[in-house]
Amino acid sequence: MSSHTESQRYLSTRGGSYDFSFEEAVLKGLASDGGLFIPEEVPSLPSNWESEWKNLSFEELAFNIFSLYISPSEIPPADLKDIIHRSYSTFRSKDVTPTVTLDEKRNIHLLELFHGPTYAFKDVALQFLGNLFEYFLVRRNEGKEGEEREHLTVVGATSGDTGSAAIYGLRGKKDISVFIMHPHGKISPIQEAQMTTVMDANVHNLAVDGTFDDCQDFVKALFADPEINSTHRLAAVNSINWARILAQITYYFHSYFHLARQPSFTSHSAVRFVVPTGNFGDILAGYFAKRMGLPIQKLVIATNENDILHRFWQSGRYEKKPVHGNEAAGGEPLDGVQAHESGVKETLSPAMDILVSSNFERLLWFLAYDVYSTNSDAVAQRRAQAGDHVKGWLDALKSDGGFRVDDMIIEAARKDFSSYRVSDSETLDTIKKVFTSITPGYVLDPHSAIGVAAALRDTQQDADAEAQHVALSTAHPAKFANAVHDALNGEKGYSWDKVEPEEFKGLEDKEKRMTIVKKSGGWQGVRTIVVKEVEAER
Ligand SMILES: *Cc1c(COP(=O)(O)O)cnc(C)c1O
DSSP: OOSOOSSOOEEETTSSOOOBOHHHHHHHOBOTTSOBEEESSOOOOOTTHHHHHTTOOHHHHHHHHHHTTSOTTTSOHHHHHHHHHHHHTTOSSTTSSOEEEEETTTTEEEEEOOOSTTSBTHHHHHHHHHHHHHHHHHHHTTTOOGGGSOOEEEEEEOSSHHHHHHHHHHTTOTTEEEEEEEETTOSOHHHHHHHHTOOOTTEEEEEESSOHHHHHHHHHHHHTOHHHHHHOEEEOOSTTOHHHHHHHHHHHHHHHHHHHTSTTOOTTOOEEEEEEOSSSHHHHHHHHHHHHTOOOSEEEEEEOSOOHHHHHHHHSEEESSOSSTTGGGTSOOOOSOEEOTTSOEEOSOGGGOOSSOTTHHHHHHHHHHHHHOOTTSOHHHHHHHHHHHHHHHHHHHHHHSEEEOOHHHHHHHHHHEEEEEOOHHHHHHHHHHIIIIISTTOOOOHHHHHHHHHHHHHHHHTSOTTOEEEEEEOBOGGGGHHHHHHHHTTOTTOOHHHHSOGGGTTGGGSOOOOEEEOGGGHHHHHHHHHHHHHHHHO
């Protein structure tokens, strides 16, 4: 690790690309070899970070952290500050991501990540990514006119939260069009309203008369299509984009300092972050914070019934489906969960319903780098070896549906992480328990409840009694009305009116704009719409 990064470069986890700039990594999204971009060096913190950073605001912290990953020659400091300011002044809380104490007795805190424009944690990253895209394009287009100007066409699929956060991050941005596909009528009314009531000319909602998987297939087909790629610069906003991970590192520091300012906190206080996890993006940012030097004792993974990560930490096998029925998963029965054709289960926490976690590949690279090489190897060789290992594992995932890692790898993974799996019924119980007794009146959303459930279990099982647990709260409860009703209907003091924010009231009745897309028209039908609507916009 270098203490100071004059020029931060990026490489692909599968070893096929090195020496990319931050801008290239962000605009490309995915590396050409199918791998994900990571920084060539994880920067370590300046020696006086703890005293110097302790009282900084969220924006100031973001600036200090981002500066370690983005060379000043790429984005001059004044510009970076401006991008950060524009990204976080849209949040409703002056702390941007406040930490509140949920359970004083057990030292459980909540890091509230839902104060952005769409009321979910993805805003923290997508507000920043939208401004970054615009900044790069404006710079590339300086002095150019008309057809000469570079234009970015963002294409994505959503089953709910990502779509609205992406639309709010990109609405009204110059030289960028955004197309978000969702399964028509299959997302919650409030999520649909959040997306389709945005009237900016560069926002295009495509409602597909199929499933989320159909939408995702269309996106993949477009990215693989030479024809549209020869005329349009396509970009992705899903959680594999490096800038999204980077943006999420800030709140681990921000929350740590909040705890550190409490009188009872000492340098011996262990801090454990508990993260409701789907694609492994949110918790991976915590891993970067830890690797940089933030004293995090453990990162605790909390999954729902889609538990590939939990099974990995139990068994060292990463596989789409467990081989021995449910044994490898810890033996608890799976209650009342429906299985998709693809193997994904529908749960009360849909943003975590995944088969494989795309960002896990980034952790695998660091595990291989640490375990399989020695310091006497040249650094270029160590990196290449790590890339080879990752490529081998990911190839096996594709061809055999899974792979097993060596004991040394799983042991290394267990040093930094532990994991819990939480069922739908425990999720509902937790919402109820918090509301009625732990912090009377506080309403959790189902994703956040999974984190709190895991934190409660962790206080009983793994952690020392003094440990401080911070559970990440990833969405506002009003976004998941059904689960919240199921948990709290009839409880004294509960009313939907108090849960629902003013901004949501009447949203479903506002004017909506979307294009209905027939699945039978195939991805070529989508291509025709994209080309036509971009043309009309320019
Ligand atoms: C996306 C999302 C998650 C999962 O985050 P990952 O980075 O995919 O692990 C959890 N909760 C909510 C509400 C989300 O939108």
